[in-house]
Amino acid sequence: xxxxxxIGVVLSAVPAWADAVxxxxxxxxxxxxxxxxxxxxVVVHMVWYRIGAADDTPGRSGIAHFLExxxxxxxxxxxxxxxxxxxxxQGGSDNAFTALDYTAYFQRVAADRLDLVMGxxxxxxxxxxxxxxDVATERQVILDERNERTDSxxxxxxxxxxxxxxxxNHPYGxxxxxxxxxxxxxxxxxxxxxxxANYAPNNAILVVAGDVDPDEVLAMATAHYGPLPPSADIxxxxxxTEPAQLAERRLVLADERVAQPYVIRTYLAPERNAGDQRxxxxxxLLAELLGGNPTTSVLARALxxxxxxxxxxxxxxxxxxxxxDTFGLVVVPVPGQSLLxxxxxxxxxxxGFLKDGVKAEDFARIxxxxxxxxxxxxxxxxxLAQQYGAALAVGLSVKDVQDWPGLLQNVTAxxxxxxxxxxxxxxxxxxxxxxxxxxxxxEVQQ
Amino acid sequence: MMRFVLVVAAVLLALPAVAEIxxxxxxxxxxxxxxxxxxxxxxxxxLEIRFLGGTSLDRAGKRGEVNLMTALIEEGAAELxxxxxxxxxxxxxxxxxxxxxxxxxxxxxxxxxxxxxxxVELLYLALTKPRFDAxxxxxxxxxxxxxxxxxxxxxxxxxxxxxxxxAYGTHPYGTVGDGTEDSVAGLTRDDMVAAFAGAFAxxxxxxxxxxxxxxxxxxxxxxxLLGEMPxxxxxxxxxxxxxxxxxxxxxxFPGPQTVISFYQGGIAFDDPEYFAAQILxxxxxxxxxxSRLMDELREKRGLTYGVGTGLAAYDHAEIMSGQLAVANxxxxxxxxxxxxxxxxxxxxxxxxxxxxxxxxxxxxxxxLRFDGNGTIASILVGMQILGLASDYPAKRNARVEAVxxxxxxxLAARLLTPEKLFFVVVGGAVGVTSSx
Numbered sequence: 001x002x003x004x005x006x007i008g009v010v011l012s013a014v015p016a017w018a019d020a021v022x023x024x025x026x027x028x029x030x031x032x033x034x035x036x037x038x039x040x041x042v043v044v045h046m047v048w049y050r051i052g053a054a055d056d057t058p059g060r061s062g063i064a065h066f067l068e069x070x071x072x073x074x075x076x077x078x079x080x081x082x083x084x085x086x087x088x089x090q091g092g093s094d095n096a097f098t099a100l101d102y103t104a105y106f107q108r109v110a111a112d113r114l115d116l117v118m119g120x121x122x123x124x125x126x127x128x129x130x131x132x133x134d135v136a137t138e139r140q141v142i143l144d145e146r147n148e149r150t151d152s153x154x155x156x157x158x159x160x161x162x163x164x165x166x167x168x169n170h171p172y173g174x175x176x177x178x179x180x181x182x183x184x185x186x187x188x189x190x191x192x193x194x195x196x197a198n199y200a201p202n203n204a205i206l207v208v209a210g211d212v213d214p215d216e217v218l219a220m221a222t223a224h225y226g227p228l229p230p231s232a233d234i235x236x237x238x239x240x241t242e243p244a245q246l247a248e249r250r251l252v253l254a255d256e257r258v259a260q261p262y263v264i265r266t267y268l269a270p271e272r273n274a275g276d277q278r279x280x281x282x283x284x285l286l287a288e289l290l291g292g293n294p295t296t297s298v299l300a301r302a303l304x305x306x307x308x309x310x311x312x313x314x315x316x317x318x319x320x321x322x323x324x325d326t327f328g329l330v331v332v333p334v335p336g337q338s339l340l341x342x343x344x345x346x347x348x349x350x351x352g353f354l355k356d357g358v359k360a361e362d363f364a365r366i367x368x369x370x371x372x373x374x375x376x377x378x379x380x381x382x383x384l385a386q387q388y389g390a391a392l393a394v395g396l397s398v399k400d401v402q403d404w405p406g407l408l409q410n411v412t413a414x415x416x417x418x419x420x421x422x423x424x425x426x427x428x429x430x431x432x433x434x435x436x437x438x439x440x441x442x443e444v445q446q
Numbered sequence: 447m448m449r450f451v452l453v454v455a456a457v458l459l460a461l462p463a464v465a466e467i468x469x470x471x472x473x474x475x476x477x478x479x480x481x482x483x484x485x486x487x488x489x490x491x492x493l494e495i496r497f498l499g500g501t502s503l504d505r506a507g508k509r510g511e512v513n514l515m516t517a518l519i520e521e522g523a524a525e526l527x528x529x530x531x532x533x534x535x536x537x538x539x540x541x542x543x544x545x546x547x548x549x550x551x552x553x554x555x556x557x558x559x560x561x562x563x564x565x566v567e568l569l570y571l572a573l574t575k576p577r578f579d580a581x582x583x584x585x586x587x588x589x590x591x592x593x594x595x596x597x598x599x600x601x602x603x604x605x606x607x608x609x610x611x612x613a614y615g616t617h618p619y620g621t622v623g624d625g626t627e628d629s630v631a632g633l634t635r636d637d638m639v640a641a642f643a644g645a646f647a648x649x650x651x652x653x654x655x656x657x658x659x660x661x662x663x664x665x666x667x668x669x670x671l672l673g674e675m676p677x678x679x680x681x682x683x684x685x686x687x688x689x690x691x692x693x694x695x696x697x698x699f700p701g702p703q704t705v706i707s708f709y710q711g712g713i714a715f716d717d718p719e720y721f722a723a724q725i726l727x728x729x730x731x732x733x734x735x736x737s738r739l740m741d742e743l744r745e746k747r748g749l750t751y752g753v754g755t756g757l758a759a760y761d762h763a764e765i766m767s768g769q770l771a772v773a774n775x776x777x778x779x780x781x782x783x784x785x786x787x788x789x790x791x792x793x794x795x796x797x798x799x800x801x802x803x804x805x806x807x808x809x810x811x812x813x814l815r816f817d818g819n820g821t822i823a824s825i826l827v828g829m830q831i832l833g834l835a836s837d838y839p840a841k842r843n844a845r846v847e848a849v850x851x852x853x854x855x856x857l858a859a860r861l862l863t864p865e866k867l868f869f870v871v872v873g874g875a876v877g878v879t880s881s882x
Contacts, residue, residue: 296533
C-alpha cells in the first residue's frame, strides 16, 4: 500500500512562474518589481529599504526599528497617524517591519487605490516630519514592544543572548529591536540622521503585486517616485566580519517562567549569494531532511518514534541574509529527560546521519514537497511579494529568486552531505539550554 | 492643507471594489451539500470541512478527548501507521490539517489537481478508519501535556483560562478544550474511539471548496469522503448566558509586563443591530491603528504596543472582549482609560466622521478578504454555518451602509455595559487588586 502511494506521485513539470514578474529601474536608481495576479481585484504595494538593524549606528542599537515606527508620525503634508487612517478608510491595511538586513513598508488595498498609497509612500521617503513629543511617545511604545516580545519571553531572551555569542564581531549579534539601555537613549536627532542618510530611491526596491498592469505601474512609479532625488550618501554595505571562531560557546538561561526546557544550537552557515546559491540550497535541503517535518524527518524519527526522548524537534535554515547566516537545531525533551541527555541524543542522530547519508526515498519526498509548495505559494500574492522584496534587499537578483526552485530540485545527496560536513563544526557553534531554575526547598521552621 | 486634500481624495475613491466571487451550491449524487468557487488559475484545490460540536462534546471527566482524538487523526489509518500515513501524505505533496475548537472539528486540505484522487483516498481513510495506535496515543498525549505545561507559565494562556471560567462557569466553554493534566493523563484508546464516533457525523457537516475542481468532480469527492459517515453524533451542549458581573481578578506572574484581558456580553449575528455593533467595535478597538483604544493607549500615552477588541459569536454564546499588555506600573492607568472610553461611548455614541470612516473601511475591506483558495473555502464554510445565502457577499455591504448614527448610538447604549466590564489581570500590576 505504502509503495503504491509513492509510485503514484508523478508531478508534471512545473512551469516557471517567471512569466508573471516584470522588472524596471527608474532613472533615480529605484528598482521596481511587478508581480501579476489577476484572480482578485487586490494589490500589495511594498517599499523595501536596503537598510536594517545590522546597519544601526554603533551605540544606537534599535535605531532602524525606531525609525520604522516614526515613519508613521507624518510628513510635512500628512499629519501623524493619518497615513494608516487614509489606508484604512479605503478598506486597506498597512504595516511595516524591520529585520537585520532591511526595513519594509506595505499597504494592501483594492487594486484601483494603488495610486493613492504610492503617493503616500513616496511622500514619506523624503518628507518625514517629527516632533519631540511624538518621538518621546513612540520611544515608550517600542520599550513596550521590547517588554512584550523579548523581556516577557525567556525563549526570546535566550535567542538574543545566543546571537550575541554567535557573532563575535558582526552586528548580527545585536538584536533588531535594540538593547534596552540604548533604546532608552534614542533621540529625534538620531532618527533623522539615520533617515536622511539611508532613505532614498537609490536605496529602495518597490514591489507591487496583484491585479495590475506592469506598464501602468511603471508609469505610476515614475510619476510618484521618479521626481525624488537619489542620495549621494548611500554607502556600500560593508560590515565588520567574523574572525575565525575557535571555541564552541555554551549558554544556560535559567528563568522561573520556563515551562518547557529545551536545547537549541546554531552553527555559522553560508548565506545565499547572487549567482552562487548552490551550497545554500544544499543546506536548505539538509534542514528539511533533518528537521523539516514533525513526523518523517531524521530527528523526529529518531527521537520521537524510534525512541521516545523528545516531544518536538526541528532544524532550520533560511539563507536570506546579506552576510553569514546560521543553521539551527532544536530539541524539546519529554519530561524526565535531562538537557544533557537530550543533547547527547541529538548529537548521536547527527553523527549517525553523517555516517549513513541521505535516504533516497526521503530525498525524493522532500523534493516533491518543495516543488508543490511553489504551486501552493502562488495562492498568496503577498507571500510572493515578500520573497522578491527580501531577496533583492539582501543583494540577490530576480534571476536568483527564479533559479532557486530549480536549484533545490537538482542539488544532489552528495552535495547535501558535503554541506553537512562543512556546517557541523562545533567551533562555529553556540549551544543554548533554556531551563527553569533548580527548585530550592525552603527551610521549614517548626 | 494637503492633509485635507488627501481626505477628500479618499472619499471620492471610496466606492468599494466589487467582490467578483461566484459561489456555486453543489449537491453530490449522494445528497451531500457544499459550496464551491471554481478558480482554475493554479492547479490545486483547497477543501474545508467542518463538523459542528468540537471539544464541547467532551464527556464528563473526559476533558480533552476530542482534542486528543483530532490530533490523532493524522497518526495512521487502515494499513498505514503514523510514519506510513505521513510518508503517503507528503509523497503526494498534500497538506492535511485537523483541529478541534470549542464549536467544531475542522479539516483543511490542499491538494494538487494531478493527485486529487489519491489524496481524497488518503483523507477518506483518515476520516473513516483511524487507527489510534497505542504508541501514537502516548506520543501525542505527551505533546498535549507539553502544551498544557507551557500554558501554565504563559500569561496570555493564564488570562484566557481565568476569563473562560469567569464568563462561562460550568459550561464546556468555561474550561480549555485541551483538558487538564489529570484528565488528559486518564484518556484511553477506548475514549478516542468514542470521541471519534461522537464528533464525526453527517448531520453536522459543512463543506466548501475553492480552486481547480468542477462541481461534478467535487460531488464525487464529497461522496467518497463523507458518504459513509454515520447519520448522527453526540449531543451538543446547550446555550450559556454570560456571567456578566463587573470586576477585576488579579493573578500574579513574574516579569516586566502585565497582560490585561477584559470582556462583557456580546451580540448574536442574527440580531437586527449586529452591523451597528460591528461598526461600534471597529471604532472602539478594531481597525488596527486607528481605533479609540489604540489612539488613547498607544498614540497619545505610549502605554502599550497594541490593543484590540472583538465581537465573537460562538454557537452557544456571544462575547465582546479585548486584550493588551502594559508595563506593570501602567496597568492601573490603562484599566482606567479603557473604562472611561467604554463609558463615553455608551453615553455619547460615536461621531459622524468615525461612522463614515468605518463604513468606508468595512465596505472597502470586505472584498479584500476573498484572496486565495484556502481563505475562500474557509469563509464559505463559515457563511453556511451562519445560515447565510450564497449571494450574501453581494448584499453584505449594503447592510453596513444602511446603519445610521442614531442606530450606533442606540446600540452603544444597549450593548456597552461599563459597570459589567470584567478585567483579568496577569502579571506584576502595580495598584490593581481583585474586586472580591
